[in-house]
Amino acid sequence: MSGDRMTEVAGLQQELARCGYIAERGLAAALLLMLDLGRPLLLEGDAGVGKTEVAKVLAAVRSTRLIRLQCYEGLDAHSAMYEWNYQRQLLAIKLLEQDDRSIAQKEQDIFSERYLLRRPLLEAISCEQPPVLLIDEVDRADEAFEAYLLELLSDFQLSIPELGTVHAVSRPLVVITSNGTRELSDALRRRCLYQYIDYPDYDKELAIVRLKAPQAAAALARQIVAFVQGVRRMELQKKPGIAETLDWAAALLRLDIAVIDRDGAERIMETLGALIKTRDDRAAFPREAVARLAAAC
Secondary structure (H helix, E strand, O other): OOHHHHHHHHHHHHHHHHOOOOOOHHHHHHHHHHHHHOOOEEEEOOOOOOHHHHHHHHHHHOOOOEEEEEOOOOOOHHHHOEEEOHHHHHHHHHHHHHOOOOHHHHHHHHOOHHHEEEOHHHHHHOOOOOOEEEEEOHHHOOHHHHHHHHHHHHHOEEEEOOOEEEEOOOOOEEEEEEOOOOOOOHHHHHOOEEEEOOOOOHHHHHHHHHHHOOOOOHHHHHHHHHHHHHHHOOOOOOOOOHHHHHHHHHHHHHOOOOOOOHHHHHHHHOOHHHOOOOHHHHHOOOHHHHHHHHHOO
């Protein structure tokens, strides 16, 4: 990587940090390539590692709008792209009963943009200023929905049968996230740049805690991160993500716990609801386990 390019990557890292996101060089480089090439960026990784936050902070850095499409099982094209305002159309049909124009002309009037409800995908390509389009947890939607996305991701256009092809007014910056609950299609992956986001290492997570929870003393922040890193090494159904780390830090501060040690295991257990989020995982934290983790901090 050339010196100029390295400077650009470092500059973007600093901008992201100013907006509250600690990014590794690999992610910052991927974001620069996304901006340069105009390609969507697919972010993959476990839930809670900060994928969604990337799109939010990118919108902040670019001073532009964030448009979010939250994917779910059963999501269809109409919910994601567009719908017709049927109530207004029915009213218009009633008013057009006395109109002398041909049926074709009436239909053209009924199926016009003034009766169109823009959903996230259509809204994103209709903006004058390029927004950040977040397609969140695409792996929750089915493969049929992925096929709907391909036209947008390839040509930045959408086909509406009643209106024809709608081309992008400006190209949105597309961030797609996946938790890896199912394998995505090769067609979708080919259209995207790719970056895997892992759980943060000690140094990165400490920087995040210091940035997001500055009221925590330096020693406590180090203990919080060491404890959470130890928890993640355990065999759990759901490992705590960065959001849980910050929630736990807030819980400790709220209960005036200034140090994490073996003697304070009982009080620490009172805060684990902010860190551990399933019944089975909670059962893995008797007092002895908490004391052992605390002693290692």
